[in-house]
Amino acid sequence: MRLKKFCMMFALLLAAAVNADVKVSNLFSDNLVLQRDIPAPVWGTAETGEKVTVKIGESEASAVADEKGKWMVKLPAMKMNATAQEMTISGKNTLTIKNVLVGDIWICSGQSNMEFGLGSCNAKEDVDSANLPNIRRIKFNHVTAGRPGGDVPRKWDICTPQSAGGFTAAGFYFARKIQKETGVPIGLIDNNWGGTRIEPWIAPCGFEMEKNLANVVADVKKREQAYSTELVKALDPLEKWIPEAKKAAATPGAELPPMPPLPNSPYNESSFPSSIYNGQICPIVPFAIKGAIWYQGESNGGEGDEYYAKMRALIGGWRTVWNQEGTSKDFPFYFVQLANFQQPSESPMGGDGWARLRMAQLKSLEIPNTGMAVAIELADANNPGDIHPKNKFDVGERLALWALAKDYPSTVLRTGGKAADLVYSGPLYKSMKIESGKIRIEFESTGSGLMAGKKEGRNPTVEDKDGKLKRFAIAGEDKKWVWADAVIDGNTVVVSNPEVPQPVAVRYAYSMHPAGCNLYNKEGLPASPFRTDSW
Template sequence: MKLRTFSCCLQIALLLAVSELAVTASADVKLPNVLGSGMVLQRDLPVPVWGWADAAEKVSVSFAGQTKTTTAGDDGKWMVKLDPLTANSSPARMTVTGNNKISLDNVLVGEVWICSGQSNMEWSLNASLNGKAEVSAANHPVIRLFNVPGHTTSPLPKETGAGSWQVCQPRSANGFSAVGYFFGRRLHLELDVPVGLIGSNWGGTRIEPWTTLAGFESVPELSEIAAQVRNYKADTKVGGGSPAAIYNSMVHPLAPFAMRGGIWYQGESNGGEGVTYYHKKHALVNGWRQIFQNKDLAFYWVQLANFQQENRHPAGGDGWAKIREAQTQALDIPGTGMAVITDIGAANDIHPRNKQDVGWRLAQWALHQTYGERDLVPAGPLYKDHKVEGDAIRLTFQYVGEGLMVGQKNGLKPTEQIQDGTLEHFAIAGVDRKWFWAEATIDGDTVVVKSADVPEPVAVRYAFTMNPAKANLYNKEGIPASPFRTDRWLGPSEKLKWTEVGDDLPPKSVSGSSTTVIFQNKAGQKVKIFWVEYGGGLKLYGELKPGGTRKQSTFANASWLITDEKDKPLGYFRTTPKVGLAVIPKR
């Protein structure tokens, strides 16, 4: 009897012990990878620290004399926010305590930036100009690097990801983003504080996969993409081109890590777009500012470099001209800036090796606008306004700095002023919209443009082409002017084919390069205009009275269905990359 009682007690004790071990194991406090030893925390802002534990588990975070305590929610998630910290280059320890204790060592406080985009941001330090020497010199103990590894996607936002913080030294800097490194190095040297750089990049990607659902929803023109993302399920198959899919896997696990801002080098894969890229840039910035819980998150991007053979037709408008224009127009987003690099590209290489100037020019924006160094001119001349003066047009600019000049950039050398040089790549046109190369001269802080072929000018274009290799307007700070045009004329057009339909709908739209369609109603009756969505649904864009016209931004390979007032299908148009003239015929 005693033996049986002892056996029962032993079994109960063992069960209790195992149960306690199981509870302890399941209750371990866990942190995301971005919160780790060696990290840099953002100074002067509240610092979120978050993770997972058992429901109702008490969690405490201690750092720099602060202790913040919270309780995990029913879903096991918890978060505290440290009060703003001052910069600190001395390694410190953070402890996170629940049923277990985590110690994070070698933690600094300074400035944190995310560096993101496609291959030109991903381009490694060792492959940049003078890469071997740059890597050898990359010993900066208080610069820390966090690289999101691999190229991964997800249909829904992921809470965990991979990566770890590394001290900046040749081994860790070797494969890190060259643009990110040169940007961060300049910030560290100028500000004399630790700098944390987070790299999340994927070559060959478009902007849409990096954008959040909330970002798409914030821009009415992108409602169809938002609808597509809202329909994602856990088992939806997505890839590197799927909207929000890269963000979900390679950015969301980082949020809401406190940071000062982001730098962005992307656009080649959206190179055929114009105004649609402008809308997508708004969506990207809006979404990231929301997810990182910082409405003032600084955001600086790189305008696409000159590339491919030079087009010597004065009208320009080819290749990347319109996406550069969209990148410039997106500067209407507060707290943003753009590094112009149309002077350091290569005709035969989409990956310019000179990443030093790219990082330097991005840092110029950050130092001026984010860190208040107002004596620095953040950019080259940016078109502001124009005035017709007889047979000439006078142009005015922002960011003139110490004055305008004819310049020349060679490799990593500072821009050289060309005394008595001639400005290149200015074109001028009259009301007939025929373009001619123009004579352009610097007059104080303005440029005067004229041509004997255009006695009554109305518009000017500068460097408005895929490869404006000879463009040479700079300010005396050595930063190039951004390409621009003063007109808003549409490009080459073509009449679109009208296809009659019965009860069957036209083909679904397929995303393509941005363009414009002009509807002309000659049907003799009021009609409705519907866009055929990617999934085949219909979205009403408006009605058109007999004899009326409507200009609509769209993209190549879009289908537009025309119905009568009672929604009876009449016919459809399929757009092309050219401006489309969509004449609705009389039946």
């Protein structure tokens, strides 16, 4: 009992010593970028009852540390500022954060194709020229947790030729495009984990929002209960071990008896629902952000509509926990549709590999304030079995087109015109109409017209004026698929095959690797794979 009291007193004294000085989350370090135009939360710890004041430029806010020693202020909305400033956090002591810019913060999340570094992209020229002081990033370690909490383990980096190789490549090209066009400082939260599924990134409230994911919620509760039961069972042998261990420890030369094993928490698993959300996303909430970009899906590759429900849960959950003010509440969320992968299939029916998941990603455009960069032709031509296409240039630039058009509409582009007028997407399936043994497909996002295109590496897409559209399939009521002739007619495509005199459905690029798919708009952006049927 005396030992227990001593430990409690020591813990309280230690906590008091820890909280005596004002501290701030590691997220607020030198080279920080703060979000412009909306209130910017700043938080940390101090002695209970201590007043803490945060100041940067003309913006200032104060708060009092609560009974747990925690404090948070919200700096008033600030205008964009590319001139370095100092931010001070003052109480009994003063902290100074140096070289702070005010611009836009973008979360870069997902699995390995978002984590994939610029230095691995065979892009030496881009790395060597990456003297971009108005682009910064903070990289996250891989962390799981059973409950929300924790702090950020690293500091902010300025983009230089020495640091750029470690940046998320997709995020780098996204930020470079936006920063060059707008002049706004960009901060990237490089928060991703290769090989992970979508479920561990989803907030618990996100799962609760989606009735179609009730089975996931039920399984989580079942696993948590099983873990609690096993933990209780493990306490008896642990209590018996403690006095034996103490006795051995007090005997010179004696070996400690082996400690009884404890059950492993399911939240230690990187695949367990909400485990990465707790460990990697919670530490940055409610840091003010502009939006998020997302490249994930390979580890959920066998799914279809259920992935759409998970995307709704992911986006809805993040927007709920951030709870930003005004129009930033439903912050933009732009994602990448999975690239082609593995060897091509010659089956006109398709449906293999990631085909169904890409349809779920396409359907995710129904979620408000989202956008999708199509990457269906970006796999390395000589190595289609590489799950990590090196061409992250087009990935980042296609994501940036969505952001420029939607979030920076008044920007006057270097090439002339306003960002609001950009064509930001390739053709997207809209509707079909059966006409005399043929099917006419209508599209959205046709830009200045449709074309058969050629894309080689990072080079711009060029029109193949003598080329024919490929990877269109057609079927009748018998559901037998055959390859089809597809002809551009204005902003539509007319699909037919004499073997199918009464067609009812069309599919385009609906396979794991639809080699040769070549429908683009004349701005050089590829059409998304699609299907008109639900068979």
